Amino acid sequence: MQYITEAMLEFLENIRSHNEKEWFEQHKEVYLNAVYEPLKAMSEVLYQPFAEYQMMHKTARIYRDANFPPYLHYRDTFWIYIRHEAVWWSRTPSLFFEISPEGAGFGFRISSPEPQFMEHFRKQIAEQPEPFQNLISELEQKQLSLSGDEYKRPKPCRNPELLPYFKKKSLAVQKHVSDRNFLCSDALLPEVQKTFADVFPVYQYFYQMMQNYEAGKNPSETKQTPEPELFMTKAPEQEFMW
16 A cells, blocks of 8 residues: 555645644645545554554654644654653654655654663663674664764763764664655555564664663652643644544
8 A cells, every 4th residue: 555645745845834724724634634544554554563562653643742842833744653652752762654745764763862871871882792783783784774863072982893872862773765756656665664674673672771771760760750741732632633
């Protein structure tokens, strides 16, 4: 099945240029039929290989969270996430697919990890480099690499082979596709599925590391933070918004 279409990409371009309620209300049916339903169906298919791991999946809603910039009404970039349950999705390992007018990105990422977790990551790979280096080697064999945003000043590292990873303040293994013909073809879904399978060992490695990190926190560090939803302006409850 073809999930990404010219109609979807055109809608994303238009909602960026006409980010207002009046325009959206006039094109709501286009959103439902060309964006929401196809991405929902794609999410279900992508999730199937991971259901046995008690993970969950979610697709972006059309409404932006009003508390966060840019302060626009509607989203022009949509994502699918597959991960274990988490309060702060940006701090936890995720498999993701993201589509915008510029193209698609997909793979693995932790987009905004806690600095303390990255410190834990550096300590772990310094003490036990072999499992991590094996993981990197496997990625290279699949023509993939671990990337991410970098500190302006890299952290001290005694092992030159690990130095590139001591620079990271976020983590990702991802592919990008901008060719609209490929995006709108039957070949896209198998490519995303293959990439998810290729990066799943990375997800498992970092998910286990995250579990160990959370378990090792001091009681004072594990004080419950209110869930983000408490601070967010709620979108309408209609099911199509989610």
